[in-house]
Amino acid sequence: xxxxxxxxxxxxxxxxxxxxxxxxxxxxxxxxxxxxxxxxxxxxxxxxxxxxxxxxxxxxxxxxxxxxxxxxxxxxxxxxxxxxxxxxxxxxxxxxxxxxxxxxxxxxxxxxxxxxxxxxxxxxxxxxxxxxxxxxxxxxxxxxxxxxxxxxxxxxxxxxxxxxxxxxxxxxxxxxxxxxxxxxxxxxxxxxxxxxxxxxxxxxxxxxxxxxxxxxxxxxxxxxxxx
Numbered sequence: 001x002x003x004x005x006x007x008x009x010x011x012x013x014x015x016x017x018x019x020x021x022x023x024x025x026x027x028x029x030x031x032x033x034x035x036x037x038x039x040x041x042x043x044x045x046x047x048x049x050x051x052x053x054x055x056x057x058x059x060x061x062x063x064x065x066x067x068x069x070x071x072x073x074x075x076x077x078x079x080x081x082x083x084x085x086x087x088x089x090x091x092x093x094x095x096x097x098x099x100x101x102x103x104x105x106x107x108x109x110x111x112x113x114x115x116x117x118x119x120x121x122x123x124x125x126x127x128x129x130x131x132x133x134x135x136x137x138x139x140x141x142x143x144x145x146x147x148x149x150x151x152x153x154x155x156x157x158x159x160x161x162x163x164x165x166x167x168x169x170x171x172x173x174x175x176x177x178x179x180x181x182x183x184x185x186x187x188x189x190x191x192x193x194x195x196x197x198x199x200x201x202x203x204x205x206x207x208x209x210x211x212x213x214x215x216x217x218x219x220x221x222x223x224x225x226x227x
Contacts, residue, residue, distance in 0.1 A: 020050040020210050023090035025083075027097030027108035029058050034145050034186060035096040038202055042094055042143075045203035047210055053086045057107050064110020070118055076223065080114050084222055087115070087135065091217065092209050093175060096143035099161055099184075112169065120220050121173040133174030137217030140175045141205055142166070146184035153182060177212055179205060 024043060028035040036056075043052055060079040067074060076084070087093065097104045118124065123132040142165050146153065153159055162180045170178045183198045184190060 020091045021089050022046060022050050022052050022092045022094065022209065023086050024052060024054040025093070025095045025108075026054070026056040026058075027095060027104055028056075029105050029107055031056070031058065033098075034191065035098065035143070038143055038145070038183070038198065039094065039096050041199045042096075042141075042202045042206045045206035047207055049210065053089070055083060055086065057105075057111055060107075060111070062111070062114060064107055064114065066110075066113040073223065074114070076114070080111070081222065083111065084115050084120065087138075088219060088222070090138055091214065092212070093138055093140040093170075094143065095140070096145070098186075099144050099146040099148065102157070102161055104161075104165075116169070116173055117223065120223060131172075133172065134218055134220040136174035136176070137215050138175045139209070139212040139214050140170050140178045141209070142170070142178065142180045143202065144180070144182050145186050146182065147187045147190075149185050150182040153184075174218065176214075181205070 022043075024039050026035050026039055039054070043054070046052065060083070062077040062080045063074075095108075097108055103109065115121070119134075121135055123134060125131060142162070144161065144165075153161070159182075162182060166178045166180060170176075181198075181201060183194070
């Protein structure tokens with residue numbers, strides 16, 4: 001698991017809360033892939049006044065299966081707990097992964113199941129169908145690489161992956177605003193043709209991250225902590 005990067009950003013102020021905390025998550029199961037490079041570009045373009053924590057899901061040691069759903073608490077492995085702690089500390093989350101079969105790679109999906117638990121990420125109301133979003137006060141950028149041309153993802157599939165991540169995952173637990181970046185196609189020379197354009201888009205997003213409008217950050221207790 002990669003840790004906090006040093007020497008990337010100087011100490012600064014954001015929204016009166018001190019240095020902006022940025023959490024970068026690389027969801028590709030392989031190392032030295034396009035997602036890693038894109039996160040490098042993003043990190044390098046972040047403005048002064050931020051602290052960066054970077055995590056590669058492939059380096060984590062954890063069971064990706066939530067065996068009993070929400071019926072029984074499954075103890076967190078140390079790496080899962082560290083991801084949760086990093087998420088709590090973050091003001092801005094950046095996740096990058098390749099789209100495989102219309103979804104994220106299995107290890108990243110498993111990490112979501114293990115970390116975004118009731119009582120930590122959200123809380124259902126006992127007497128109505130609504131819920132509380134417990135991770136408010138954090139923004140997010142979603143970077144998805146794909147073989148599918150983004151226009152075809154929208155035209156043929158209604159941007160299902162991006163809509164799910166924005167509405168049913170990140171905004172569901174309170175992250176807002178959420179910006180999405182569909183980068184493709186990567187095959188048949190797509191990277192060589194478009195990489196410069198993609199890098200420019202992400203660098204622009206990174207430079208503007210500190211200015212995103214966020215509400216006051218919520219700090220739910222970690223499982224096992226007293227409220």
